[in-house]
Amino acid sequence: MPDSMTMSRNGMVSKIQTRIRTDAFKNNYDLVGKELGRGKFAVVKKCVEKSTGKEHAAKFLRKRRKGQDCRVDIINEIAILESAAGNPFVVSLHEAYETASEIILVLECAAGGEIFNQCVADNDEAFTEKDVIRLAKQILTGVAGLHRNNVVHLDLKPQNVLLTRAHPLGDIRIVDFGLSRRMDSMEEVREILGTPEYVAPEVLNYEPISTATDMWSIGVLIYVMLTGVSPFLGDEKQETFLNISQVNVDYSQDVFEGVSSLAVDFIKSLLVKNPRKRATAEECLKHPWLNGHSNPLPHLHNALRSSLDEPENSPSESEPELESPAPSPELVIVTSYTTCSGQSEMKSVRGAFAFDEPFAARSEIKQELIC
Template sequence: MSKLPKLVEGVPSNLTENFEVMELLGEGHFAKVKKARHKASGKYVAIKFIDKRQIISDEHQLASLFSEINIMKSLKHPHIIRLLDVYETDDKLCLITELATGGELFDKIVDRGSYSERDASLLMLSLFNALRYLHSKNIAHRDLKPENILYESDAPTAAVKISDFGLSKVVDKKKMMQTCCGTPGYVAPEVLSYAGYGPEVDMWSMGVLLYVLLCGFPPFYDENDAALFAQIQSGKFEFTSPYWDTISTEAKDLISKLLVVDPKKRLTAEQAVSHPWFSVALPTHKLDAAHQKLTEARSKRRFKAAGMAVMIGSSLRPKKQ
């Protein structure tokens, strides 16, 4: 078998000299993520092993990978998973990142047993601050969803971290993004219209996330993707009784200003962190109904979804970036 060409110049190849590779944490189409221990410091990390054979002949996959690496190299924020180093072996590209051991957002909430609106507010403020940082650097994440928000550890006060920058992109202010990507339930309406879009798509996703967090089910839902997309593009949703009866007016106001079809009228991350929901006294009673709904959803894996680029029908085929 011919030797594979080097993809990244100037990076080390002696991975196993420096790291003890441990158990599998997850895997995708052409990559596996494993836990590892840095031998010199004893620090635990995550390593994403990307199979070079699977991507070497796909120029779009390569471009996406290089974009992910360059973007992650530029990021340093307490609520964003950090890229610590890059190694390359004969057949693998290895991304060394922070290890988040606390699990995915909704899994952690379900396991914790209960949470209040105040708890939700503190969580969302961390995420909006991370987005404010990303957008200030002209970076759009483009796939914000519960699976891509991780807890740093199992500690009750553990920080949340935005992860998975595989679909992220540096925004060209002179040229709008066109690629139809993301996850169906969290994708913004302008992504579906092929009219071009900007980083505002992340704010729509945050609106969906906040809605689900407070009531336990999404604002837009249908088993049929075409019907779901039609709902999203209409922008019509309700604060269904009795689930929303005890939720604050400030929370509903924030959601209503995020789930706005016109991206120019949608709140920015800068505006969101200053919203009254983050400064007023909020209810501290437990959101038991929302917790029950999330528990049911996890058992059905209702919110688990692959990237929309591989899920959408032929009528909404992804375009090039």
């Protein structure tokens, strides 16, 4: 990233190199098809550049949210995308426009949609372990590039990893840098940021975040890709947080049926409570699972559909009333913006997905944590 950039105390970048255009977006692009995704403060639409005929994804971001001026958050997102311009597995920024109420990011369009769709697919459409190995290498290569630039994503999950195509399986693009932070020149960054099912214990405990915070989320992500199960998801958020704080993970053969022991070992190297003991992205890329596995395995988690209809009993049901793992600032829900997302609504049960939104701490906003 250019030396001229400046950062605020919480790791947000406030200077960008991209020229934000103020001429009319519609003069240069035609919107086509249906919406690709929608959040509380943003909508993503496919567009075609008139001069080239090339397809892009236009992300329309509102500058004011809940009465607050959030332009600085969008500038930070642009800056992070600029810093990742040479990263082959991060969505690329083409250009940006600004109106009185919105900033429009014109992004690469990954037409294959979210890997979330394959994580919850029927047996013949679900990922094989061989698929997961290939995609995991790409995710880790992309994240390693971010971490070399001291950027932490802070919201890695299946909804924020897209595919260039679904059939045949394409390559991945990491998207949605709305919560990302730059860590260099910072003594410590402490913020409550992320999506409940994927957030690391140090975030819940309001301890310093680091590149290791992303590595926990990757451990959860790979668990999900291999099994179709969300490892820490509880019936309520407080149960989810307690599961994370206690690293309450099921590595049983029932969950990992047909999955290699090397894959389980890989996940165990990441779902470690002490961030200093977690494997780094570079270390993960050297793991035997990603370099020595040669036997394609059958499609995984073929019983996921039935599990959605019959919720499992949480192992924490017999425990006393759940409390937060540790005192922390009030949490406030904010929305997740993906680039090319297929929205799905699924039953929120232990062992299946909740299509959840990330949260962020805002000291000036008084609101309880709600979905």
